[in-house]
Amino acid sequence: AQKITQTQPGMFVQEKEAVTLDCTYDTSDQSYGLFWYKQPSSGEMIFLIYQGSYDEQNATEGRYSLNFQKARKSANLVISASQLGDSAMYFCAMREGMIGSSNTGKLIFGQGTTLQVKP
């Protein structure tokens, strides 16, 4: 069964510094995708970045990058040059499945990490 683990309930970072949010996963499927979402206190769930299991290069999207270590089953999110607006809850999530597979494609979330950026 698929599982996502985020071991950091809360993190602090100084404005303009980089921060790494940890995520490990467990799956027996060969085809899977890893996603990071940001949820500010207002509630919307914002898609940040995606890494596919077959991707050889780490994904990057602006100030977000994903440190993908397949052998270790980890997919850490790195936020560079933190801004006050980055204060939010961050969820790591995973989907399995492709055409013809028996997987349902459910998006499974980790428990989340609350990030607070200090001025």
Added chain:
Amino acid sequence: DTEVTQTPKHLVMGMTNKKSLKCEQHMGHRAMYWYKQKAKKPPELMFVYSYEKLSINESVPSRFSPECPNSSLLNLHLHALQPEDSALYLCASSSSEPFYNSPLHFGNGTRLTVT
């Protein structure tokens, strides 16, 4: 701006009321989802529609009734709810297949309070 729109933004209802949550997407997606999220917890999947057909029901109580009138619209009908059903209800959509590389795009959610 989110491309998945949910209404209303806030809803307060009594335990005997009937209300509906609405969700609309204009991304051409053929899979739509309802999630329930309690404070400081991850979202929990409730229902999945694929090509307007219900494909997953995560053993949700019958007081929650989903409906997908067409590929752009998703409703969640609420009846005889309990106070513990108070939560943030998130709607999402995605491409149908392959699953593993299709992110879900969420709406802003409806904050539901049951009194």
